[in-house]
Amino acid sequence: MISFSQVRKSYRGGHEALAELSFSIETGELVFITGRSGAGKSTLLKLIPAIERPTSGTVLVNGQNIGSLRRPAIPYLRRNLGLIFQDQKLLYDRSVFDNVMLPLAFTGHAHKEAARRARAALDKVGLLARERANPITLSGGEQQRLCIARAVVNRPSILLADEPTASLDSDSAAEVIEMFRSFHQVGVTVLIATHDEALIQRLNPRVLTLRQGRLDA
Amino acid sequence: MLTLARLGGNAFATLLNVAVIGVALALPLGGYLLLQNLGTVTRQATGKPQVSLFLAPDADKADIAAIEAKLKLMPGVRSVRFISREQALAGLKRSENMAEVIAALQSNPLPDAFVIEAGGSASELEGMEPELKALPKVAHVQLDSAWVKRLETLVALGRRAVLILSTLLAFGLVAVTFNTIRLQILTQKDEIEVSKLIGATDAFIRRPFFYLGFVLGTLGALAALAIVYLCMHILNRSILELAQLYGSDFRLGFFGLPDCLALLGFTAMLGWLGAYMSVSRHLSDIEPR
Numbered sequence: 001m002i003s004f005s006q007v008r009k010s011y012r013g014g015h016e017a018l019a020e021l022s023f024s025i026e027t028g029e030l031v032f033i034t035g036r037s038g039a040g041k042s043t044l045l046k047l048i049p050a051i052e053r054p055t056s057g058t059v060l061v062n063g064q065n066i067g068s069l070r071r072p073a074i075p076y077l078r079r080n081l082g083l084i085f086q087d088q089k090l091l092y093d094r095s096v097f098d099n100v101m102l103p104l105a106f107t108g109h110a111h112k113e114a115a116r117r118a119r120a121a122l123d124k125v126g127l128l129a130r131e132r133a134n135p136i137t138l139s140g141g142e143q144q145r146l147c148i149a150r151a152v153v154n155r156p157s158i159l160l161a162d163e164p165t166a167s168l169d170s171d172s173a174a175e176v177i178e179m180f181r182s183f184h185q186v187g188v189t190v191l192i193a194t195h196d197e198a199l200i201q202r203l204n205p206r207v208l209t210l211r212q213g214r215l216d217a
Numbered sequence: 218m219l220t221l222a223r224l225g226g227n228a229f230a231t232l233l234n235v236a237v238i239g240v241a242l243a244l245p246l247g248g249y250l251l252l253q254n255l256g257t258v259t260r261q262a263t264g265k266p267q268v269s270l271f272l273a274p275d276a277d278k279a280d281i282a283a284i285e286a287k288l289k290l291m292p293g294v295r296s297v298r299f300i301s302r303e304q305a306l307a308g309l310k311r312s313e314n315m316a317e318v319i320a321a322l323q324s325n326p327l328p329d330a331f332v333i334e335a336g337g338s339a340s341e342l343e344g345m346e347p348e349l350k351a352l353p354k355v356a357h358v359q360l361d362s363a364w365v366k367r368l369e370t371l372v373a374l375g376r377r378a379v380l381i382l383s384t385l386l387a388f389g390l391v392a393v394t395f396n397t398i399r400l401q402i403l404t405q406k407d408e409i410e411v412s413k414l415i416g417a418t419d420a421f422i423r424r425p426f427f428y429l430g431f432v433l434g435t436l437g438a439l440a441a442l443a444i445v446y447l448c449m450h451i452l453n454r455s456i457l458e459l460a461q462l463y464g465s466d467f468r469l470g471f472f473g474l475p476d477c478l479a480l481l482g483f484t485a486m487l488g489w490l491g492a493y494m495s496v497s498r499h500l501s502d503i504e505p506r
Contacts, residue, residue, distance in 0.1 A: 049414075051505050072418070079416035089411045103415045150415070 001027045001158070001189055002048060007057035009043055009213075017043040019213040021057070025191070027157070030184040032200050033193040035210035041193035042086070044210065045162050048191075049078050062157070079107065082151030082188075084161040088143060090135045096122070096146055097131040103154045121153040125179060141172030148179055152188075159183055161192045165199065173199065234397050234433055239440025241386050241393070242484065246445045248379035254469050255372050268349065269359040270331040276354040281329060284352055288333060293345060296334045302327045312458055328356060387487055390437065394430045394491025401429060402499045414505040426496050427489055434488020438481045446471055 003024035010016040017040045025031055033041050046052045047059050050066050059066040064077060091099055100121055104114035122128045125145040127138075135143060144164060151159060161180065165173035177192075177199055184190045194200070200207060209216040270288075272281070281299070288297045305327040309315045335345070349358045402409065412422055453468045460467035472480075 051414075075413075075416040075418045077416075078414065083414060085414075089407065089414065091408055091411060093408075102411065106412075106417050106421050154415075 001025055001062060002191075003058075003060045004044075004047075005058040005060075007047070007054045007059055009040075009047065009052065010055050017213055018047075018054075021213070021215060023208060023215060025189065027189055028184075028187050030181070030190045030205045031192070032205050032207045033191060033210060034195060034197065034200065034207055036195060039210040040213040041195075041210055042162050043213075045085075045160050045191065045193050048158070048160060049081050049083060050074050075106075079103075079154060080156050080158065082148075082154075082156040082159040084144075084147045084151050084159070084164050086162050086166065088147050090143060090146060092134060092136050094134075095132050096127060096135055096138070099135060099146060100150050100153050103150060107154060117153055118149075121149040124152070125149045139172075140167050141169070141175065144168060144172070144176055145179070148176070152183060156188070158189045159191070161190070163194055164192060165194065165196060231433075231436075234393065235436045235440050237393055238390055238433065238437025238484075238488075239444055241389050242437060242441035243444040243448075245379050245383040245386055246441050246480070247448065248375065248382065250445055250449060250469065250472065252372055252375050252379060253472070255368065255375075257470070258368075258467065268333045268335065268345070270333065270349060270352075270355050271357040271359070272329045272331075273354045273356040274328055276329060280354045284331065284354065287352060288331060291345065291348070293335050294333050298332045298334075300330045300332065302329050305330065308462060312462055314458065315462075390434065390484065390487045391491040391494070394433055394488045395495040397433060398426050398430055398492045398495035399499050401426065402495070402503070406503055409500070409503045410505055413503070419500070423496050423500065426500075427492050430488040430490075430492025430495075431485050432488070434484040434486070434491075435481055437488070438484035442472075442477060442480070 004021050007018055007021040008016070009018040021040075021044070033044060035041055043052065047054055047066060048061055050069055054067050057067075061077065062080065064073075066077075069077065091102070097118060100118040101114060104117060109117070119128060119131070122131055125148050127142060127145055127149060130138065130142065135146060138146060148164075159180065164180070165176050168176065173196070180190050180192060270284075272284070276284075285297060285299065288294055302325050306319065306325050309327075310319050333349075343360060346358055346360055349355065409422055449469045449471060457466065457468045
């Protein structure tokens with residue numbers, strides 16, 4: 001489903017974020033990507049939704065070559081991905097409910113159906129009671145759960161999370177990881193980048209460790 | 218719709234933008250209105266060429282009779298009408314504005330006058346001018362045809378000036394819309410970034426901004442039409458007074474419906490154009506990182 005083949009990513013100014021990265025992830029896997037800060041975890045995750053393009057090498061997502069993907073095709077790629085990234089990008093000018101409704105605006109659902117899905121997603125992350133609230137009134141953990149709700153509302157086949165528990169206390173972090181586990185159990189491919197080793201131990205998943213842009217064997 | 222909701226939400230800013238466009242457009246629009254009405258006047262006037270002869274202040278009854286006789290004998294003169302100085306003064310007195318001025322006068326400053334209607338064309342009248350000037354006790358000969366020619370040339374000049382003004386203001390409209398849309402894009406930066414991240418196509422993101430430009434252009438034109446209509450209404454009071462002094466009931470007429478619709482269509486397109494240029498320039502700067 002996702003395969004990296006000799007992928008290199010370097011930024012202007014010469015900084016090489018990823019070097020000769022090769023791995024593949026099957027459908028329905030739960031994979032953790034670990035490594036110190038600056039090891040290249042975020043860069044790796046950003047290549048998948050074509051936020052960044054590989055400098056060389058091939059990135060295949062569901063058979064599509066990210067490097068040669070044309071601009072008009074990118075939105076359709078991203079609709080199949082659930083993204084939970086570090087700067088959460090919640091919209092504070094609207095309610096929790098409206099935030100979750102956003103992805104449904106361009107998938108052509110009738111309003112009733114879209115509302116139903118949004119509420120289902122909110123229920124899954126335990127935020128249904130707060131649907132009218134402004135996201136700014138939510139705690140850190142609740143905001144993260146809102147991001148997750150928004151990411152899963154369109155039922156993507158792949159979930160990508162970059163440091164989803166970074167600013168959370170251990171209880172909230174456990175809740176969030178549990179949520180990812182439950183998505184994985186229904187067949188979603190889940191990739192989580194984190195430098196929190198403790199989290200991983202509970203689940204015993206596959207782990208890819210990055211060190212300075214390369215995979216540790 | 219989203220666009221209208223957004224406009225309503227920031228009502229004050231929208232109102233200001235519409236006002237700017239409205240005032241800017243009101244200028245050439247007012248110019249067009251004047252030209253349109255002047256065009257009507259010239260068309261009416263050229264129907265019947267007239268000459269006015271103003272007599273010297275010291276002309277007496279004998280002189281008047283002599284001139285009248287000579288005029289009636291002139292070929293090409295269809296009718297001769299005499300307006301005495303008392304009649305002219307009485308006519309002015311009927312106007313509110315002039316009544317006080319007239320009352321303050323010691324004596325009647327107005328001359329006696331003849332108004333001649335010619336049977337032939339304006340150029341024939343022009344041929345008569347030297348002969349008319351040569352008549353004794355004739356102080357001033359006023360050829361309508363000359364007046365009309367001058368007016369027509371003035372109208373042509375005015376039309377050209379208004380065209381230039383309109384072109385400049387069309388640029389202005391596009392620029393104002395460009396800027397307004399740019400600010401709106403900046404205001405919605407976060408929403409745009411998130412939308413791109415979760416899979417909104419460029420067309421989906423652009424569309425509301427196009428609508429916004431379209432709507433701004435249309436509202437601006439409506440505001441301009443309203444301003445011009447108001448001004449016309451205010452001016453018409455005085456214009457009607459003036460016209461009545463000349464024995465007519467002329468007043469400025471507003472644009473017809475087809476012209477108004479054409480204007481709305483034109484400005485809507487210009488608004489869309491400004492939005493299109495702004496979106497092309499600024500939207501690509503906002504990408505998820």
